[in-house]
Amino acid sequence: MKKFRSSTYVTNTILIILFLIFIGETLLGGSTNINTLIRMGGENNQLIALKGQWWRLFTAQFLHIGWLHLASNAVMIYYLGQYMEPMLGHLRFLIVYLLSGVGGNLLSFGLGSDATVTAGASTALFGLFGALIAIYVANRKIGPVAELGKQAIALAVINIGLDFFAPGINVLGHIGGLFAGFFLEIIFGSRNLRNYHNKLKVLAGVVLIIFVVFCVSRGMRIAN
DSSP, X not given: OXXXXXXXXXXXXXXXXXXXXXXXXXXXXXXXXXHHHHHHTOEEHHHHHHHOOTTHHHHGGGOOSSHHHHHHHHHHHHHHHHHHHHHHOHHHHHHHHHHHHHHXXXXXXXXXXXXXXXXXXXXHHHHHHHHHHHHHHHOTTSHHHHHHHHHHHHHHHHHHHHHTTSTTOOHHHHHHHHHHHHHHHHHHOOSSSOOOOHHHHXXXXXXXXXXXXXXXXXXXXXXX
């Protein structure tokens, strides 16, 4: 798989930003402090729907609750980034990563608890799983890609399965990120590998539009 590895400065920059923001969380009251998470942009349905703070769908992916949360996400982002950033190209990788993070938070907004504050790069991380699965589907005959794709499927299934038994895990965010990453990759494609036909790209775009509309319409129904 060495031929898929090259400069990964976007991945490294993302990790640096995550660590710097975590330091900021610590200095402002602690990463497990609910008020700190809200001040720094954690995802909360009530603040988004009632006060129009839609930016939280984006900022929540940069926050973490505890250093173990940060470390586990950072390790996987680093691992996937070593292969996926060269395959997608720097700009595609960044776009898929960030929009997957938003997609995961959108599903959490649409179907999650209105009172909960969620945070974490795992929404974007699962988007990378989804994107890698999409690459695998289109390039199954390429040995290294097939190997990475099978790993992504296994890791996604295992982690989502475990999410249902672990308290405090934003399983909706993980599922939403996985879903968004898969269809975003169909649209944006990769740099040197086989990509999807334009008709499938259009269909993927329609699916994502329906996903956004569904999540927003459901999320605006705040429980009294």
